[in-house]
Amino acid sequence: MLELIDITKVYKGGKRAVDGLSLELGPGLLGLLGPNGAGKSSLMRIVATVTRPTAGRLRYRGADPLAQPDLLRRELGYLPQDFGVYPNLTSREFLGYLAAAKGLSARSARARIEELLALVNLTEAVKRPLGAYSGGMLRRVGIAQALLADPQVLVVDEPTAGLDPEERVRFRNLLSELAATRVVLLSTHIVPDVESVAADLALVAGGRLLRRGTPEQLTGELAGRVWELLVDPAAVTAVQGRYPVSRMVRTADGVRLRVLADRAPSGDAVPVAPDLEDAYLAIVRPAAGPLGGPLGGPLGGPFTGPGAEGAPWQPAVRR
């Protein structure tokens, strides 16, 4: 349905935000996961036809949105990471204006705006100017505008920023519902935001696609390589220097660490089931560069982690 082919974006000054990235998207939710600066927002803007790539092609229903963007724009819902509003308009007026920009007929726009305001729980606030809205309320206005024309392609960039936990749950449920028949591209650097909704994940760093697969595929490859151990507080730095540490909890007995290693880092280390954060750390960290020390080390022997030759994850699509 939507295809990104060898997309590259180089900004003025030579910053390569997206580097030869290819993705095929069909109905369903694809979670785009990566650290800050991975190129996610640039990629989202390219899909949303806001930014033109330096190289590469975009195809939607057989057409070229780079040459004729309006076809995709009519069927697109886009929620940018940061966006403003006209502060003197009410949410109903603002959505009415955007519905007209989208090309919705007056009757259809009226009905959908009321339904969407109810969906995002803003019905009681429709008479207030947007300038008096909180960050979370504005986020909900953003969600409503993205859904105005019942988009077939929904691009949401860090959508849960500013939402409280209950709003996050509601929004994730909404995305799951929408993904049944539509293309939903969700970008975030918060792992819990995608692990509960995305059956398909793409991990990116440095503008490149590192892995794509289901959460089970991504975590399955770490089986037997995630450990928990209790260490003396004084030893924490040394352990961090030798292994990627995905969690650290200070207890009365010491510091409980969750580390990634090929072999048990110590005699009392206990193997635990890997989760998506472990997989994210294992895949993205080598690509993003060293953060606290090398992967692997003498405690557990050489780490042949996910970046190594022969790693069994689904390889990145490169053309």
Added chain:
Amino acid sequence: MAAGGAAVTAGALARLAAGDFRDRVRRPAYAVTLLAAVGLGCLAVPPADGHWVILAVGRYRGEYNSAYVGLATALAGALWLTVGGFYVVRKGIGRDEETRVGQVLAATPLRSSGYLLAKFLSNLLVLGSMLGVLALTAVAMQLVRGEDRAVDPVALSTPFLVTALPLLAATAAAAVLFETLPLLRGGAGNVVWFFVALAVTIGGQSPGAAFGGLGVAQAAGSLRAALGVTGDVGDGEFSLGLTRVDTPLVPFRWAGAGLDGGFLLQRLLLVLLATAVAVLPAFWFGRFDPARGGPPAGANAEPSGAAALPAPVPATVALPRTAPAFGATFGRLLAGEVRILLGGVSRWWWLVTGGLTLAGLTVPLDDVTGVVLPALWVWPVLLWSRLGSQAAEHDLDVLLAAYPARRRRLLAEWASGVVLTAVTGAAPCIRLAVAGDGPGLAAWTAGALFVPSLALALGVLSRTHRVFQALYLPLCYLVVNQVAALDFMGAVRTAGHPAGPGPLLVAAAALALLAAAFLAAAARREVRR
């Protein structure tokens, strides 16, 4: 930035001011202002056979040596940077509010007075850098004109330092003061400053002006004395401001005014007063506390508790049932643009518009075209200035870029400006129609197209509302002062007929501006890509 926090050291103050200055000079608008300074410098030293002048003593001018070129350029800079420099440097505090840097600074021990002083110094650095460029331009112009190629740095720079810089300090302080006063921090402040600066630049040329005024009286005395030595005082009326002369001015030798202790003292007092004015708002400055002075300016700011809604309860979501249908939208786009344009307008604004409209329907026709129409078409300046810039200023660019029909939206935005112009100018239009004044009606129509086109083009090009405000007010001022060549609305009349450019020419200019807006919007989109 606690009111009772640590005293700011000179070093910290300098770093704060320099940081703010760096941020400003890295904006594209700064390069434009420097180019404008170069243009002003060229204008101040016209060719020997030129028919325009900025500085003249009757039909004489000084020979283009360092002293005279420095004086002419510095006085031109003092005159124009006092008026226009304010628009260049204002918004220093507002930007800190928008970017939330202000809240970060407010959580440091920096005192409000130190912060305001840093803003003042940063303003002065920006204006001073423009003055520096003017001085360099003056050197270049002295060499280019070639009447006296011996560059005397002291003679050339003295008028900049003694005459112009203290005035710019006053402008820099006024920008800080205006930003701390709720009524003057917005567009109303831009309008108020225009008239304040006008009064200062006119009054500042009188011999008894406080703090030496523009420095004109002192310079004029010295120039006249030098002219007297040549034996021909002639009609030595001193003139400062862009003026056309029928015959090129006659040069005479002037070696400079020398330093007058009394004048120096007055200038020093002016700088001290400006510093005090900049720091004075520390008594009421809100230090970016959203709980003080009403709701926060930023659209994304957290609201007061009353505005917040309870969080939605997690539940199964019910997607909209109404299927989207597509149809004609231009009317609703236009209505939306009108709402955006008129958003937040106070009842007072409408009351004044109503009063002027009533005047337009009742006073004699000559007064309608000469006074009421210009008043009605100056009054909405703050609203027109939103055209073309509002989406950028409210960070809506990225969101709207993903929407279709960009050109149709821009057209609707322009049309909303035309609607505003027509509605505010309705009374004069009716009077002209009733009187059967065809030429007047044609001029009115051309004006109604020209104003929103100018606003839209400048808004799209500059992405700020300030450029239109800064250009449109002087334009209207010149129209009201009977400068027929610039009369775009039919206000200047000769024998009862509009004396300005023909309505077709004005309409063509309007269309050219509209086309420029469309081209600039398309080009900007390409550049952003």
